[in-house]
Every structure is written in structure tokens, then in C-alpha cells.
Amino acid sequence: SPGDFQSVVELSKAVREPVICALTRANKGDIDSAAAALKFAKRPRIHTGIGASDNHIKYKFNSTREAVLERAVEAVRYAKSFVEDIEFYAEDAGRADNVFLAQMVEAVIAAGATVVNIPDTNGYCLPEQYGEKIRFLKENVKNIDQAIISVHCHNDLGLATANSIAGIQNGARQVECTINGIGERAGNTALEEIVMILKTHKSLHFTHQVNSKHLYELSGMVSRMMRMPVQPNKAIVGKNAFAHSSGIHQDGVLKHRETYEIINPEDVGIDQSEIILTARSGRHALNHHLERLGYTMERIDLDQVYDKFLTMADGKKEIRDDDILLLMGDKAESNYKDGLSIKSLQVSCGDQASPEATIKLFYKGTIHEALSAGNGPVDATIKAIEKIIGRSFNIKEFN
CATH class of the missing domain: 3.30.160.740 (Double Stranded RNA Binding Domain)
Structure with missing residues (x-):
């Protein structure tokens, strides 16, 4: 659309170091538009492609493998006449025959593709299947070392991130992902999940240059601008990602954070974990909040307050600071320390x-x-x- 075209133009003017990539179908009109939109880009890339599965070839294009392969090569060559950096996507590669997919990938690399995108367009693959597909290409495409393998996974079965990691482990070196996992249908691989998996599992020996401390802020910005709320239990950036409401978990976290947290919340831009008081909370969690509010409690007093707390908590989903102040009653002024x-x-x-x-x-x-x-x-x-x-x-x- 004209709006999308102008967006790429403005990005090309404003963003200088990252690659600016424009997506097209395998036809000259699309490629002409992409090239025009990228005219101001310091590092332009045209991303063109076509369906690779028999399902797409037969029902979407009413064509044959041979004809689709020819269109793929022609599109890459034409795009190459505008820019050097060409990415090719083999749509629905997740359901494509591996032998034909390898043939297509080899042909487009020979035609000038610098990145080959292997999408699990419908989120169909299991991680083992997807990893095997990437490994098959690494082992059977003669010129594969002349291009970067990219993974582009959808989340229809909730496996986008797992499939992307399987792709990396088997030879992919680019992951196509989105903030908060937004995308078509059930969404795409979530950037924040990939970043923190690689940061947490250093044994994978993969590095990136993403500053993870901006992830939470970035997630919130995208959520607000797109008016798409982040589900509370969303990994890494959800409201509950570092919130503990179970008494057993709260006790463990308060004793040593790593008992129930594999990620330091500060690493994603969150100040600290949250201890949420509910009917499942124990004395340790209640005392933590009392001390935070400035109270000093003896064990006997804490037991008495805890009994009252449980009665209150049974009637409310969550106990907040105002509830605690009400709970303390006449103890408020006598027990305050710095509150x-x-x-x-x-x-x-x-x-x-x-x-x-x-x-x-x-x-x-x-x-x-x-x-x-x-x-x-x-x-x-x-x-x-x-x-x-x-x-x-x-x-x-x-x-």
C-alpha cells in the first residue's frame, strides 16, 4: 500500500546502521516498488520469494515445481539488478519436500541470494522436524556456505520459539522475530524470548548484540502503539513473568532469587521481582511486605497478624498495601520504623x-x-x- 511504501522510505532515511529490508512477491512490479522505497537506505535489502510446498504450488499458483523454480530464480536476478543484498523466502517451507526445497535454495543462491529464509509459514513443524529440515539444507545444498540461513516461524501450535531455536542449533544464523510475538494469526517468534534463551543458555555458544535491558520498555511501547495488550503470563515481558504468589515460591525467592527465577528481572529492564500477597502466601512473604512498609514485627505479633491476613485474603484475590495498613489497625503508628x-x-x-x-x-x-x-x-x-x-x-x- 502507499502507506507501507512511505513507511519504508522514512525508515530508510532515519535508520542508518541496521539493514532495511522490503518484502515483495516474486514479480517485477513488487520488486520495482521495493527498490524505489529503499533508495535512501544505507544498507538496503530486497526480500522476495514464492511458495515451495506442493500445496502452495498447486492450489495457490496453479502451477508446477519447474515453473515456480523458474519464477524464483528470475525474481532473485531481477532484484539483484537493484541491490546486492537479496533475501529469498521459500513460503511454506515447513511442509515442502526437502529435496525440492534444497533444489530451490541452491538455485536462488546461484542467482545471487545472500540470505535464504526457510519459513514454517503455518506453524506446522515440530522442533525436531524443523531442525532436521535446516540440517538437510546445510548438508545437501552445495553452495549453502555462500548464504545465511534464516528462520521465520509462526506460532499456530505454540512452537515458534522452539522451532527457531532448533533452526539455530542446526545451522541458521538469522532469526526473524517480532516484539511480543505479534504477527499473522497466532503470531511469530518473540524477539524477547530468543534473546533471553541465548543469554540464559550460554552453552549454546551463540551471541547477539541486543541490549536486553530495553526489552520490557520496548514491549510496553509496542503494546501501547498497536493497542494490543500483552497477556499477563507472557514469557519475559508479561506482567506476571516475575511475580510470585505461591507461598512456597515466595519463601524460596526471598531466601535466594535463583531458587525460582532463571532470569534476573533487571536483565530485561524490570527493577525487581514482585511478591504478590494472596491466600496462598506464607508468613515470610507477609513479613517482607510489612518490613517494606516500615513495620518491625516480633514472631508472636506476626502470627497474630498472619491469622487476620488469611481471613482477609480468603475474601480478596490480592492483598495490596492499603489492605495491609487496614489490617495493622492501631499497630500502624506504634510499629512504623521508617514508613x-x-x-x-x-x-x-x-x-x-x-x-x-x-x-x-x-x-x-x-x-x-x-x-x-x-x-x-x-x-x-x-x-x-x-x-x-x-x-x-x-x-x-x-x-
Whole structure:
């Protein structure tokens, strides 16, 4: 579409170091458009291809293997007249006959392809099957060392990431993946999963140049821009990926993080693991939150509070900080160590008045009061709190 064309043009102008690749069908019109869209690219690549499975050849193209092979070679040669870097995709390679697929791959490499993409277009393959397919090409395509094998897997059976790793283990050196695994139907291989698998399993001896500390932030940005929520239990970047609600798990993580976490949350851009209080949580988890809020508890007191906590937790899905404060009741002020609680808050603002906030805080055993102006009532409140506690802070979430 004209919009897609312009997107590639603008990317080519703005992004200088990564390869900018334009996708086409195996026809001259598409290739002409791709070449025009890439005219500003520092490192341009045209990605063209055609179906390789008998299913596609017969029902999609109403053609023969011989004719499709000829079209593949012609498309690569024509694309090569515009740019040096040519990627060829053998669509539905996952269901293609390996011997014919090898013949096609060898022919397009001879015609000038620098990357050969072996897609599991329908997410059909099992990891063992897909890995064997890549290995077959490595062993039976005479000129395979003249091109990079790329894997492009779909997630129809939930195997996109596993298949991509199987491809890498058998000779592929490029993985086509997406942020959050977004893509056609059930999606594609998730970038964040590939990055962290290779980082976690160093015994695979594969490296990449992705800064994993930006993964969580990038995931959120893509989710917001595409209006596609990330499922809470999504690996690596889901809301629950580093959240623990089982008492046994919480106890283990609090004693030693690696008992139940194979990835350090900081490695993907998350500050720390989250201990979620539920009816399944134990004393260790409850005490962790109490200490975080500034309480110091003796064992007997903790047992009493824990009994009340279980009664409350049985009626709620999740226990939050406000619930804990309510649970502590009259213990709040006497047991606070470094925590604080708001006793009263009054804000004023309007068209003719500067926003101001007056706040009373219980902090370190004493009631403190402060008045401050700010850029809006929330900012004024923050500045008033900062006057009392003597240090600045940032709001992480506001509703």
C-alpha cells in the first residue's frame, strides 16, 4: 500500500546502521516498488520469494515445481539488478519436500541470494522436524556456505520459539522475530524470548548484540502503539513473568532469587521481582511486605497478624498495601520504623489560583505538616511530601 511504501522510505532515511529490508512477491512490479522505497537506505535489502510446498504450488499458483523454480530464480536476478543484498523466502517451507526445497535454495543462491529464509509459514513443524529440515539444507545444498540461513516461524501450535531455536542449533544464523510475538494469526517468534534463551543458555555458544535491558520498555511501547495488550503470563515481558504468589515460591525467592527465577528481572529492564500477597502466601512473604512498609514485627505479633491476613485474603484475590495498613489497625503508628502515612491532605487550585497542597504525614514516629505550591495539585503534593522527608522521589504509577 502507499502507506507501507512511505513507511519504508522514512525508515530508510532515519535508520542508518541496521539493514532495511522490503518484502515483495516474486514479480517485477513488487520488486520495482521495493527498490524505489529503499533508495535512501544505507544498507538496503530486497526480500522476495514464492511458495515451495506442493500445496502452495498447486492450489495457490496453479502451477508446477519447474515453473515456480523458474519464477524464483528470475525474481532473485531481477532484484539483484537493484541491490546486492537479496533475501529469498521459500513460503511454506515447513511442509515442502526437502529435496525440492534444497533444489530451490541452491538455485536462488546461484542467482545471487545472500540470505535464504526457510519459513514454517503455518506453524506446522515440530522442533525436531524443523531442525532436521535446516540440517538437510546445510548438508545437501552445495553452495549453502555462500548464504545465511534464516528462520521465520509462526506460532499456530505454540512452537515458534522452539522451532527457531532448533533452526539455530542446526545451522541458521538469522532469526526473524517480532516484539511480543505479534504477527499473522497466532503470531511469530518473540524477539524477547530468543534473546533471553541465548543469554540464559550460554552453552549454546551463540551471541547477539541486543541490549536486553530495553526489552520490557520496548514491549510496553509496542503494546501501547498497536493497542494490543500483552497477556499477563507472557514469557519475559508479561506482567506476571516475575511475580510470585505461591507461598512456597515466595519463601524460596526471598531466601535466594535463583531458587525460582532463571532470569534476573533487571536483565530485561524490570527493577525487581514482585511478591504478590494472596491466600496462598506464607508468613515470610507477609513479613517482607510489612518490613517494606516500615513495620518491625516480633514472631508472636506476626502470627497474630498472619491469622487476620488469611481471613482477609480468603475474601480478596490480592492483598495490596492499603489492605495491609487496614489490617495493622492501631499497630500502624506504634510499629512504623521508617514508613509514612498520610493523616490529612488538602489541595487547592483553579483558574485564578496557583495549585497548593497542605499535607500532614506520620513519619518516623511524629506528625509533620508542610505546605507547597506546584505545577498542578499532584506536583504540589509531591513537593510537600519532599519537604517533610528531605529527599526527592518519582511517582511510578498514578490513578
